[in-house]
Amino acid sequence: MPQPSEDPASLPPQEAPPPIELPLPPPGTMGPPTEYVRLRRECPVARLRDEAAPSWFVTRYDDVRAVIGDARLTRPSVDGWSFRPEQERPDGPELITMMEMEGPRHTALRRALSEAFNARSVRRRRPRIRRSAERLLDAFADGDRPGDLIAGYTEPFPLLVVCESVGIPYEDREYYLPLADAALGALLTVEEARRVTPLLRDYVRSLIARKRRLPAADILSDLVRRCDRGELDEESVLSFGLSMLVAGYRTTTMFLSDAIVALLTEPGRYARLRDDRSLLPGAVEEFLRYVPVMNGVVVLQATEDIELGGQMIRAGDAVLPALASANRDETVFDAPEQLDLCRRPNPHIVFGRGAHNCIGAHLARAELTVGLEALLDRFPHLRLAEGHSPTWDDDSPAKSPLTLPVCW
Ligand code: HEM
Numbered sequence: 001m002p003q004p005s006e007d008p009a010s011l012p013p014q015e016a017p018p019p020i021e022l023p024l025p026p027p028g029t030m031g032p033p034t035e036y037v038r039l040r041r042e043c044p045v046a047r048l049r050d051e052a053a054p055s056w057f058v059t060r061y062d063d064v065r066a067v068i069g070d071a072r073l074t075r076p077s078v079d080g081w082s083f084r085p086e087q088e089r090p091d092g093p094e095l096i097t098m099m100e101m102e103g104p105r106h107t108a109l110r111r112a113l114s115e116a117f118n119a120r121s122v123r124r125r126r127p128r129i130r131r132s133a134e135r136l137l138d139a140f141a142d143g144d145r146p147g148d149l150i151a152g153y154t155e156p157f158p159l160l161v162v163c164e165s166v167g168i169p170y171e172d173r174e175y176y177l178p179l180a181d182a183a184l185g186a187l188l189t190v191e192e193a194r195r196v197t198p199l200l201r202d203y204v205r206s207l208i209a210r211k212r213r214l215p216a217a218d219i220l221s222d223l224v225r226r227c228d229r230g231e232l233d234e235e236s237v238l239s240f241g242l243s244m245l246v247a248g249y250r251t252t253t254m255f256l257s258d259a260i261v262a263l264l265t266e267p268g269r270y271a272r273l274r275d276d277r278s279l280l281p282g283a284v285e286e287f288l289r290y291v292p293v294m295n296g297v298v299v300l301q302a303t304e305d306i307e308l309g310g311q312m313i314r315a316g317d318a319v320l321p322a323l324a325s326a327n328r329d330e331t332v333f334d335a336p337e338q339l340d341l342c343r344r345p346n347p348h349i350v351f352g353r354g355a356h357n358c359i360g361a362h363l364a365r366a367e368l369t370v371g372l373e374a375l376l377d378r379f380p381h382l383r384l385a386e387g388h389s390p391t392w393d394d395d396s397p398a399k400s401p402l403t404l405p406v407c408w
Pocket of ligand 1: 098100162247249299352353356359
């Protein structure tokens with residue numbers, strides 16, 4: 001745990017290192033940003049340039065692990081860190097998901113959800129998850145060659161799984177997906193996130209009303225029942241629905257897509273996993289460590305002065321733990337830049353830790369395992385399509401291919 005200084009005012013003055021730009025992965029690759037190696041070595045807690053509030057980018061494993069589990073750092077709403085105090089803020093409700101909730105309401109919601117997301121419940125859901133994967137892969141096999149595996153498989157699959165589990169209508173996706181993507185892009189376009197928030201809230205409210213009228217065997221119906229029994233307030237149920245729309249599938253899509261790129265770009269790797277399925281559980285953990293999606297996408301805010309890595313982080317400052325950098329820390333992992341399907345131990349921290357750790361970790365693991373297994377079974381000779389490269393969104397710190405043309 002980072003320790004607060006006894007008396008911040010009495011600390012010796014630190015020479016402030018020069019501020020840095022938010023590191024981005026090299027164009028046309030999944031990353032991670034090459035800058036991470038230098039930052040971990042020379043400037044593990046770096047001040048970011050040009051942010052509204054002073055913001056710190058944290059790259060070492062021990063520091064990332066400490067701040068992400070430290071109750072003195074909360075998850076601010078977009079407004080909490082995007083505006084200087086003197087700036088006028090837009091009207092309308094803020095996007096409050098589970099991440100921005102704190103205290104007893106957050107604890108009550110986590111408790112209400114613990115059974116639905118635990119390992120046993122996810123294991124029970126696995127045959128259904130497998131059927132969803134197979135349905136999509138069958139349709140993909142009937143399509144043109146080369147086919148785009150992102151549009152045909154890695155995008156719809158995690159969405160389908162979360163829709164079925166939570167009780168969000170998959171058929172409404174053309175309405176809510178653009179809104180959820182705009183909300184997710186809040187790091188880049190705060191105004192856009194603000195514009196879509198009331199629309200997302202209205203959509204989830206209408207779902208809650210529907211579950212109240214016609215309850216089903218899904219997680220949202222269960223929460224609505226608990227709400228009607230007085231165990232939760234309606235705003236908490238709303239925050240859960242919003243969390244599922246913004247955090248429930250996109251990350252898994254990115255991890256699955258990047259994992260498949262990593263399997264197909266190294267000769268023999270796909271065949272190795274296809275021929276030895278006992279490697280699969282360890283391989284999934286290694287993909288979770290190696291795939292560098294979590295590049296400064298978690299934003300924390302200090303509620304008091306905290307000393308970290310020789311820097312004094314003041315109350316109100318933002319802290320961005322780079323989980324993707326922590327998972328490549330050479331003091332923790334041997335040959336961290338190598339994808340080692342047999343790596344053991346593998347103490348990656350891709351799901352965070354503490355009160356806000358990922359509630360969907362078991363589900364995400366099941367989706368990656370079943371998603372890869374079904375792909376290896378259905379397309380034993382899958383390969384990148386010759387003359388058609390994957391395309392990438394090079395403006396985003398969290399990267400996965402936009403298109404992935406494959407043959408089989
Ligand atoms: C590979 C896939 C995934 C990764 C790497 C991932 C990672 C994370 C991380 C690092 C956090 C903690 C953020 C923080 O400390 O503020 C988090 C929180 C969360 N994740 Fe995931 N996640 C994944 C998939 C999922 C899935 C499939 C779901 C649900 C269907 C989900 C739902 C959530 C929710 C609701 C939270 C907020 C929990 C809270 O604040 O109490 N995630 N995730």
